[in-house]
Amino acid sequence: MSKSQSGDVLTNGFSEYKDGYEKLSQSTCHQFLRRHLNNTVIPILLICFVPNLVIFLWFTAVKCNGSYLKMLEVFSGVSVFDGLYSIWSQVRFGSWTTSSILIGYCVYALAMMKLLPGKRVEGPVTPKGNVPVYKDNGFLFYITTMGLFAILTVVLKQFGSSPTIVYDRFDEVLTTLNIFSFVFCWFLYIKGLFAPSTTDSGTTGNVILDYYWGTELYPRIFGFDIKTFTNCRFGMMVWALLVSIFALKSYELHGFVDSMFVCATLQLIYITKFFWWEAGYLKTIDIMLDRAGFYICWGCLVYVPGLYTSVSLYNVNQPVHLGPLLTSLFLGMGIVSIYINYQADEQKQQVRYANGNCLVWGKKPEIIRATYRLENGDKKESILLASGWWGLSRHFHYIPEIMLAFCWTIPSLLYNLMPYSYVIFLVILLTHRSFRDDEKCGNKYGVFWREYCQKVPHRIVPGLF
Numbered sequence: 001m002s003k004s005q006s007g008d009v010l011t012n013g014f015s016e017y018k019d020g021y022e023k024l025s026q027s028t029c030h031q032f033l034r035r036h037l038n039n040t041v042i043p044i045l046l047i048c049f050v051p052n053l054v055i056f057l058w059f060t061a062v063k064c065n066g067s068y069l070k071m072l073e074v075f076s077g078v079s080v081f082d083g084l085y086s087i088w089s090q091v092r093f094g095s096w097t098t099s100s101i102l103i104g105y106c107v108y109a110l111a112m113m114k115l116l117p118g119k120r121v122e123g124p125v126t127p128k129g130n131v132p133v134y135k136d137n138g139f140l141f142y143i144t145t146m147g148l149f150a151i152l153t154v155v156l157k158q159f160g161s162s163p164t165i166v167y168d169r170f171d172e173v174l175t176t177l178n179i180f181s182f183v184f185c186w187f188l189y190i191k192g193l194f195a196p197s198t199t200d201s202g203t204t205g206n207v208i209l210d211y212y213w214g215t216e217l218y219p220r221i222f223g224f225d226i227k228t229f230t231n232c233r234f235g236m237m238v239w240a241l242l243v244s245i246f247a248l249k250s251y252e253l254h255g256f257v258d259s260m261f262v263c264a265t266l267q268l269i270y271i272t273k274f275f276w277w278e279a280g281y282l283k284t285i286d287i288m289l290d291r292a293g294f295y296i297c298w299g300c301l302v303y304v305p306g307l308y309t310s311v312s313l314y315n316v317n318q319p320v321h322l323g324p325l326l327t328s329l330f331l332g333m334g335i336v337s338i339y340i341n342y343q344a345d346e347q348k349q350q351v352r353y354a355n356g357n358c359l360v361w362g363k364k365p366e367i368i369r370a371t372y373r374l375e376n377g378d379k380k381e382s383i384l385l386a387s388g389w390w391g392l393s394r395h396f397h398y399i400p401e402i403m404l405a406f407c408w409t410i411p412s413l414l415y416n417l418m419p420y421s422y423v424i425f426l427v428i429l430l431t432h433r434s435f436r437d438d439e440k441c442g443n444k445y446g447v448f449w450r451e452y453c454q455k456v457p458h459r460i461v462p463g464l465f
């Protein structure tokens with residue numbers, strides 16, 4: 001039986017994962033080292049490095065004119081620790097103002113999760129046979145929040161204030177989120193061990209791995225679904241708010257700037273699309289496979305606000321005037337990318353929803369009816385689409401996702417590498433994800449997945465990779 005790179009056994013659960021550990025003595029030295037590298041060393045390195053990364057990004061954008069070279073000067077002639085100390089000593093740690101804004105937002109978002117109306121939707125059946133239930137009010141939440149943000153901006157202006165205070169104190173925002181999320185993930189780890197919400201929980205016996213990947217698939221606290229909150233109502237919504245705040249700050253400083261306009265518009269369309277499709281997101285591997293640990297929860301609470309918004313943060317101090325031709329070109333290419341990415345997600349969902357009785361690109365879809373078994377032995381059936389975007393390559397939709405990020409970054413032109421940090425990260429993340437997903441689907445569907453791979457041999461780039 002095989003294991004995913006996340007360390008999670010996809011079809012048979014955590015008990016067998018532990019068996020794997022017990023059988024370590026039989027495995028070769030190479031396998032032993034690889035397993036420790038994947039399960040302990042890499043998680044430790046990431047847990048130590050990524051909280052610094054979001055601070056480096058802020059420091060580079062705000063204190064070094066967006067230049068990594070200038071930021072690296074801090075390390076010249078001194079030890080790494082002295083360099084790090086020098087950066088961190090210029091960062092402000094939380095304040096009452098920042099904490100109040102963040103707590104106020106969280107209370108608001110949690111209240112809205114309960115109060116706003118929405119259809120009851122079911123998530124995918126888990127390996128233990130549980131079916132998570134959600135309230136589909138994400139789009140309403142997004143529209144309401146953006147509307148309230150616009151009103152708040154106007155009201156604050158009357159009092160000589162502005163939401164751009166968040167930009168002015170963004171280092172405080174990042175450190176506060178960092179500390180809170182680090183502790184919150186330990187709380188989730190312990191909750192998963194002693195008071196799990198569902199049977200989709202367990203331990204690997206490795207504290208580091210459990211902290212990093214989590215101990216529960218669908219934790220709920222007082223009825224609030226944690227991953228819906230961290231990923232959608234915090235990560236994605238705060239992304240939209242920060243993009244708006246940074247655009248406002250740029251406007252306050254320089255008036256209308258077209259590089260910021262393209263960057264903010266494309267991100268906001270993308271995030272609007274996300275909320276329109278939020279119920280679909282709740283069926284993706286982030287929710288079906290990744291447990292609520294440091295990777296997903298810290299990621300959505302800190303990494304999304306810190307890294308995903310970094311192009312906008314950079315643009316605040318580095319305005320570029322593109323002119324109408326380049327502005328329309330980048331905007332147009334970005335909108336086409338969003339459309340293709342959306343259509344790909346939609347095709348897959350539509351074919352399953354219509355049980356194959358629909359048209360894909362105007363034709364009857366090519367489908368594979370794949371069966372699989374849950375851990376309790378129950379047999380289920382699912383559809384794999386092998387035409388449309390899903391006939392070009394198995395993860396073709398990652399290409400428009402990357403193209404889009406490129407389109408909202410290229411308006412910054414090529415003066416600095418820093419704004420390209422997100423695109424570079426995305427290429428690595430999505431390549432890694434394509435391997436993880438193939439492994440997950442291979443374990444789940446077996447021979448049916450191999451049939452799909454034969455029909456559609458390439459992973460991401462048709463004809464190449």
Ligand SMILES: NC(=O)C1=CN([C@@H]2O[C@H](COP(=O)(O)OP(=O)(O)OC[C@H]3O[C@@H](n4cnc5c(N)ncnc54)[C@H](OP(=O)(O)O)[C@@H]3O)[C@@H](O)[C@H]2O)C=CC1
Nearest residue numbers: 283284285341345348382383384385386390397398401437
């Ligand atoms: N900006 C960012 O950081 C990121 C953005 N994204 C975006 O999020 C969206 C969803 O992400 P994605 O990685 O696709 O995750 P998904 O979980 O949506 O896609 C993978 C799942 O889809 C199902 N599937 C795979 N192949 C087929 C097929 N041929 N026909 C039908 N179903 C299939 C499988 O699930 P099942 O078990 O149901 O069969 C598989 O696990 C995309 O738009 C992506 O671009 C993704 C990652 C990062």
Ligand SMILES: CC(C)CCC[C@@H](C)[C@H]1CC[C@H]2C3=CC=C4C[C@@H](O)CC[C@]4(C)[C@H]3CC[C@]12C
Nearest residue numbers: 046050274281286294295296298299300303304
């Ligand atoms: C080293 C880390 C701590 C890495 C953390 C990574 C996570 C923050 C991200 C991993 C997968 C990402 C997402 C997946 C799919 C998405 C759908 C898309 O339409 C919007 C973005 C996103 C929600 C995206 C958000 C960040 C991740 C969870």
